[in-house]
Amino acid sequence: xxxxxxxxxxxxxxxxxxxxxxxxxxxxxxxxxxxxxxxxxxxxxxxxxxxxxxxxxxxxxxxxxxxxxxxxxxxxxxxxxxxxxxxxxxxxxxxxxxxxxxxxxxxxxxxxxxxxxxxxxxxxxxxxxxxxxxxxxxxxxxxxxxxxxxxxxxxxxxxxxxxxxxxxxxxxxxxxxxxxxxxxxxxxxxxxxxxxxxxxxxxxxxxxxxxxxxxxxxxxxxxxxxxxxxxxxxxxxxxxxxxxxxxxxxxxxxxxxxxxxxxxxxxxxxxxxxxxxxxxxxxxxxxxxxxxxxxxxxxxxxxxxxxxxxx
Amino acid sequence: xxxxxxxxxxxxxxxxxxxxxxxxxxxxxxxxxxxxxxxxxxxxxxxxxxxxxxxxxxxxxxxxxxxxxxxxxxxxxxxxxxxxxxxxxxxxxxxxxxxxxxxxxxxxxxxxxxxxxxxxxxxxxxxxxxxxxxxxxxxxxxxxxxxxxxxxxxxxxxx
Numbered sequence: 001x002x003x004x005x006x007x008x009x010x011x012x013x014x015x016x017x018x019x020x021x022x023x024x025x026x027x028x029x030x031x032x033x034x035x036x037x038x039x040x041x042x043x044x045x046x047x048x049x050x051x052x053x054x055x056x057x058x059x060x061x062x063x064x065x066x067x068x069x070x071x072x073x074x075x076x077x078x079x080x081x082x083x084x085x086x087x088x089x090x091x092x093x094x095x096x097x098x099x100x101x102x103x104x105x106x107x108x109x110x111x112x113x114x115x116x117x118x119x120x121x122x123x124x125x126x127x128x129x130x131x132x133x134x135x136x137x138x139x140x141x142x143x144x145x146x147x148x149x150x151x152x153x154x155x156x157x158x159x160x161x162x163x164x165x166x167x168x169x170x171x172x173x174x175x176x177x178x179x180x181x182x183x184x185x186x187x188x189x190x191x192x193x194x195x196x197x198x199x200x201x202x203x204x205x206x207x208x209x210x211x212x213x214x215x216x217x218x219x220x221x222x223x224x225x226x227x228x229x230x231x232x233x234x235x236x237x238x239x240x241x242x243x244x245x246x247x248x249x250x251x252x253x254x255x256x257x258x259x260x261x262x263x264x265x266x267x268x269x270x271x272x273x274x275x276x277x278x279x280x281x282x283x284x285x286x287x288x289x290x291x292x293x294x295x296x297x298x299x300x301x302x303x304x305x306x307x308x309x310x311x
Numbered sequence: 312x313x314x315x316x317x318x319x320x321x322x323x324x325x326x327x328x329x330x331x332x333x334x335x336x337x338x339x340x341x342x343x344x345x346x347x348x349x350x351x352x353x354x355x356x357x358x359x360x361x362x363x364x365x366x367x368x369x370x371x372x373x374x375x376x377x378x379x380x381x382x383x384x385x386x387x388x389x390x391x392x393x394x395x396x397x398x399x400x401x402x403x404x405x406x407x408x409x410x411x412x413x414x415x416x417x418x419x420x421x422x423x424x425x426x427x428x429x430x431x432x433x434x435x436x437x438x439x440x441x442x443x444x445x446x447x448x449x450x451x452x453x454x455x456x457x458x459x460x461x462x463x464x465x466x467x468x469x470x
Contacts, residue, residue: 019367023397026371030393033386038436050379058380061332140383206442 052174058132058144125278127151129159131271132176141181141208141268143167147276148175156236159274164242164265165189165230166274181268182243183208191243192231196221199231202243205261208268211244213260218251220258228262238279319364326353326463327365327373335380344444347452350377351425354392355418356463358399359407370396384436391428395421411457419453 129145147153149172157169159179167187170180180187185206191213192199198221202211216222226246232239244262251258330353338346354373357365374392378385398421399406406417426449 019397019400022367023393026367026393027390030371030374030386030390034384034390034432034436037385046385050385054376054379057331057376058335060328061335061380064332065336140381 049174052176055175058176062132126160126275127278128273129177129276130273141167141184141187141204141206142170143179143181144176145179145274145276146176148173148177150174152278153177153276158237158277158279160241160277161266161271161274163267164244165237166266166268166271168236169276179274181208182264182266183211183268189237189243190231190233191228193222194227194229195223198222199233202228202262209263210247211262211264213246213262214257216258216260218253218256218258222246222249222258222260224249235279238277319361322467323357323361323364323369326357327369329353331373331376331380334377345447345451347448347455348422348425351392351395351422352418352452352455352459353463354396355399355421356459358396359403360463360467362400362403365396367393367396367400384432387429387432387436390432391425394428395425398424411460414460415453415456418456419449422449422452425449 127147129147132144132146145159153169153172155169155172157172159166159168165182167179167181167184169177171178181204182189182202183204183206185204187204188201190199191202198216200213200215200220202213205212213222213228224246228243228245230237230239230241230243242265244264246260247263248261249258250260327350330350333349334346350373354365354370358370370392371389374387374389375385377388377392381388406414409417423446426446430445
């Protein structure tokens, strides 16, 4: 390594005492920042400002990837485009047919709910958000999307993609928000087996292809291939959204709990866009049901928030 | 004399931006686990070769930028960067006389200290990550050091 003098500066090593003092001050500042950020959670404004400031830089960092995407998209062959077009056309046609059926079913559902005197499901609003694709950490599954409080995004809001639940908003900045994926190892969401309505919790594993269901007893009625949907308890995720499919099931006779893993339905590691969902959990219409009714399962909802400790 | 040695500060900003880009560029999972801490390596190189261009405050700001990018608790990388930059500044006269292999070993221990600081802060803030894969960047970073030194010296001294 060449030992160079910096031009324009007579060489003199920085004085050690001043160096140590500066290091100490900066370390103290970092510790103070961490304490305020972690304990009081009061740095939302600062974080929002920082993320707004970092936004152009993030775009810059993302630009090689964007340029590559643009290049591959521009130089896609005509045949690929035609094939893709045909596939999309077929998909739209199939979706159209399903939508027609869905319309009829929804009408029927409304009528039946009216007959039962039950309140209709709360209307939901969705908005498309693009993932800025700045990968945040290899094991902490968070992504940044280009919608913030400016667009009405709030903390704790659900995000889905075309095929299933994606995650929820962990931190809403002014222009961009941070989503925590359902596969993050500190995330848990209340789910239901679609086949029989069995309720449980799906916990992230830190692997985008696996969710863990650690709270199912050995004799629970689950089978390989069972579809998991959100149960809507806890009020973050709307009920009935597909979460995943049971992919692995082991019942060890010496263990009280079965070892169950599920493959997420959403393409957690391949998505470019997600849908942010605005959802108002329905409050009981007639609040005078009284204590005769069994209390709602609140414990599942309490776990819905991102946990900070492992079980 | 080329542009880099004529204006070390510009070189510093450019290299730091490149390091930040490489540190946060989306990569496939396997490569992501093996990804060395580019930004820290750049900071170490500047603290070693041009200690007057990038001071401790610069290292702190770079760490804070990385915190904002990664969405971790603010100040985590900033603290670790300052500690490493301080050590390198303190011993830069000695370390830059070392042969390259010897230097790589020093960098290995510095990177280990960096990961350990992060690990410790993760534990305190309640996100302990005890997987052994978190120590992989230490090794890849130390292996990358000779290449990085070659590249950055070439950029600095090419006439």
